Amino acid sequence: MSTPTRSARGPLLAALLTTLAVTALSYSLPDNLAATGVGLAFLAATYLLALRSDSEPGRFGLSLGGLLEPHPLSPARLGREAALALGWGVGAALLIFPAFWFGWLAWWKPPHEFSAVWPASPSDEVLGQLLVIALPEEAFYRGYLQTSLDQAFRPKWRLLGALVGPGLLLTSVIFALGHLATDFNPNRLAVFFPSLVFGWLRARTGGIGAPLVFHALANLLTAFLARSYGLAG
Numbered sequence: 061m062s063t064p065t066r067s068a069r070g071p072l073l074a075a076l077l078t079t080l081a082v083t084a085l086s087y088s089l090p091d092n093l094a095a096t097g098v099g100l101a102f103l104a105a106t107y108l109l110a111l112r113s114d115s116e117p118g119r120f121g122l123s124l125g126g127l128l129e130p131h132p133l134s135p136a137r138l139g140r141e142a143a144l145a146l147g148w149g150v151g152a153a154l155l156i157f158p159a160f161w162f163g164w165l166a167w168w169k170p171p172h173e174f175s176a177v178w179p180a181s182p183s184d185e186v187l188g189q190l191l192v193i194a195l196p197e198e199a200f201y202r203g204y205l206q207t208s209l210d211q212a213f214r215p216k217w218r219l220l221g222a223l224v225g226p227g228l229l230l231t232s233v234i235f236a237l238g239h240l241a242t243d244f245n246p247n248r249l250a251v252f253f254p255s256l257v258f259g260w261l262r263a264r265t266g267g268i269g270a271p272l273v274f275h276a277l278a279n280l281l282t283a284f285l286a287r288s289y290g291l292a293g
Contacts, residue, residue, distance in 0.1 A: 064168055064212045064214075065212075067212040068208075068209060068213065068230075069213035070157040070208070070253075071205055071208035071212065072209075072234075073208055074109055074205075074208075075205055075228040075234050075238075078102070078105045079237070079241055081105070082098045082101045082102065082237075082238070085098050085101055085242075086098055086242040087242075088175045090236040095193065096153070096192055098196070099192045099193065099196035100196070101195075101196075102196035102199065102200040103196045103199060104183060104194075105195075105200055106199040106200045106203060106204050107277070110122060111128065117129060119207065120203045120204055121207060121262055121266060121267040122199060122203045122267075123141055123267060124141075124268075124269065125139075125140075125269070126138060126141075132163055142195060142269070144265065144269065145267070145269025145270045145272065145273050147270075148264070148265050148269075148270035148273070148274075149261070149269075149270045149271070149272070149277065150201040150277070152257060152261060153278070156257065156276075157277075157281055160278075161281075161285065164282070167211040167250070168291060170289035170291055171290065172289055172290035173289075174289055175288055175290075176288050177284075177288045178234045178284075179283070185280065186276070186280065189279045189280055190273075190276045193275075194279065197235075197275065198258065198262075198268040198275055199268060201234070201235050201255070201258070202231070202258055202259060202271050203262075203267050203268050205231050206227050206231040206262055208227075209226070209227030209230050210225060212227070212228070213225055213227050215228075215263065219260065220264070222260050222263040222264035224260060224263050228256065228259040228260070228263065229256075231255070232252050232255035232256050233252065235251060235252070235258075236248070236249045236251050236252035238250075239251050239264075253260075254274075256273075257274060258271035258274060258275055259271070261274055
């Protein structure tokens with residue numbers, strides 16, 4: 061019988077190799093292609109590690125309303141699970157984002173007053189955050205990695221209705237270190253904290269839909285604040 065440490069070696073090695081691959085892509089690809097290349101790498105890793113040999117993607121929270129299951133698609137189920145993901149993701153955002161805004165101001169101390177600056181193409185930014193950033197990262201980190209680490213280190217803490225454990229913490233540490241590797245700025249480690257929310261949503265809802273929505277909304281808010289306070293163009 062394998063020990064938790066031994067059964068965690070595979071997921072941890074996969075996380076290391078994937079981090080090395082996406083880091084190399086982030087530095088080698090042109091700026092306008094880096095995010096897409098990194099996203100495709102995360103999706104490829106998720107396919108190879110979680111989907112290629114597993115006929116039940118729901119085990120990794122990757123069913124996405126049945127889109128990735130080898131069964132006929134049910135529009136009713138797809139709509140129900142999409143509504144559930146939106147409800148949890150938006151609900152968490154409404155609860156957390158006001159405090160996040162104050163925390164963001166305290167951390168960055170922007171020199172300019174707030175003046176709302178919207179993206180040039182809101183639809184492009186929303187779709188980019190959902191499909192290029194949040195989906196690949198949530199599929200790999202919360203779908204494959206957190207699930208695999210939860211199998212090695214069984215969740216044992218009940219937190220606001222979700223059963224979580226060391227897998228949530230380890231995934232968030234790896235998530236933060238991966239962001240640091242692709243952009244060597246200590247501020248990048250701050251993504252550890254929203255990652256805890258992503259992981260909690262994964263555990264609470266049983267899928268990656270809710271953390272995907274919350275992740276995209278968090279990125280959109282961060283970009284909006286940076287532009288509106290003059291810290292980004």
